[in-house]
Amino acid sequence: MEGDNMMRLKRQNRGAVLRCLHRYDGLSRKKLANELGLTPAAITKIAAELIAEGLVRETGAVSTGGVGRREITLSLQPDARCALGVWLGLGRAVLSAVRLDGSVLFSEDVLLSVPANAEATVRLLSDLLLMQIQRHALPREWIVGLGIAVRGVIGQDRRTVKSSFDALDTNDFPICERFEALTGFSAVLSNNVRALFAAERFFSRESETGSALFVRCASGIGAAISVRGQILSGSRGQCAEIGHIPVIRHGGKPCHCGKSGCLETIASPAAIVEDAQALFSEDRTPLLYARVNGRREAVSLSDVLEAAQGGDAGAASVTDRAADAMANALKSVIYLIDPARIVLYGPIFEHPYFLSRLKAEMTVGVDAAHAVPMEKSRFNNTLEDKAAGLLAVAKYLENGGVSE
Ligand SMILES: [Zn+2]
Structure with missing residues (x-):
């Protein structure tokens, strides 16, 4: 003892x-x-x-x-060891290996069907990982473990995927156990947004003592909260799922989570494009109409944002509504947890029109005492091939440089 x-x-x-x-x-x-x-x-x-x-x-x-x-x-010594990573998103996986400083040894994009068969997918990804290990001549004893970052809800045992919101076709899937059996490496699992936030903190080399909010907007809207340096997962693994805060009470669009009227149904990139397409006409969205030569089906997020920036009132109304709804969700979090900062992550925040609208909306109804610095991540859109592997690196460092 x-x-x-x-x-x-x-x-x-x-x-x-x-x-x-x-x-x-x-x-x-x-x-x-x-x-x-x-x-x-x-x-x-x-x-x-x-x-x-x-x-x-x-x-x-x-x-x-x-x-x-x-x-x-x-x-x-960053080259002393490395960790494997599996990033599992909707229709796409990223396999990778990272050194102890988070730099990438290899990364490979794999296209998947939506939803992907869970068992066939872990078999495919395991085979591809083992091939990469061989190709890069990585000795097994260098590899400290395998990190898995999956969209959706992680089970309380932190080893199963409760629901990946259609990335995989099976709920309550024992993903760690399957990858461990197929690769021989010990696996650690996290929700993808929490993994991105952990990666952002790893590269920032910050030791935060307060709280912070990390917001990701890609295909959906997710968030992660840290308090005293710890990233919270919540009592049922669903902490900070701000994308599913109900914002439309009656007649909202259906959401993939099974409800309707969630924040995602008006503020996600897909929702913005959909709403702009619904409004699309030569009169109501003239600049947008001209940008895509009248082809409604060709409208992309950047078309809508560019048109809005150029003064297209229709495109601007759709974008402003999205920014307003997202800001309202973030303001609730400010008043709830009093974060020291808000970090924005995702392609939409690269667009100056959306970012400036969001920042402007954040000041509405917020007093000076609750003004919180809100900035785009310094590592925006670059962490997907590092975040999963870093889960295993973090565990290894935490564990004193001992693999389990
Ligand atoms: Zn929802």
Whole structure:
């Protein structure tokens, strides 16, 4: 028992050192000891172990000011290990491997049907992953695990997909168990938006003590909330599903979640395009009409946003309604959890018209005390091939550099 506790404490301390080295992108032994409240002797011992295992290296010497006195910086060795990732979206999967610093070793896009047969899909993806491992000559002992990021609701056991909202055809699917059986690597599972938020935090190297809201708008609208640095999943794995907040009480459009009138049915890119197509005419949406040469079926999100920006009143009314509805959902979250910041992620936020409308709507009905900085992620639209693998990297670092 005592041995177990010692082992756990040792792993905890190693994990704290590894995460600290990541967060500061390298640190001296002395600063590590100060930061973590461990004795210099303990740090020296842990560092020696981690260096011997190849996980940490000594890099540049930092002058400390005194004559001839220099401090060596310890840094994570990003190439020491890697993790596999499976990103599972609607009609598409991304397979990847990332190094310990999140850089990508390989990534492969795989098109899937909607919905995709769950068992056939995990077999296909496992085979493709194993082929990539062989192609890149990755030794198995370098691979610390497999991260899986899936859209939808994760089961309470954090090993099954309760509902992937049509990405897979099977509910309550034991996805971790299946991937582990087929690949031999231990798997860790997360909802895709929470995985993106974790990746955003990993690359930002921030140690947030307050709370934050991460909003993703791609095919749907999802969000993730962190409180004291922890990303919440909720009591049933459905935390921050703002896309399914009911906004139209009567006569709303049906949503893929089974309800109608959800935020997604008016503010998702597909909903914006649909609403613009419904309004589409030479009179009501003249600029949009001209942009697509009168072909209603050719209307894309960027057509609608460009037309709105150019002064097309019809296209603007559809876009403004979407921005207004999204802002209302975000304002509720501000008043509920008092986040320090809101991070926006997804292609729609790259468009200046939508972003400026959303920002303008965010100020309506909000007093100065509740104004929250809201910015596009610095890593916008670049994390899908990293987020899944980083789930396994994070677990490995947390676990003190020990694979399970
Ligand atoms: Zn819904």
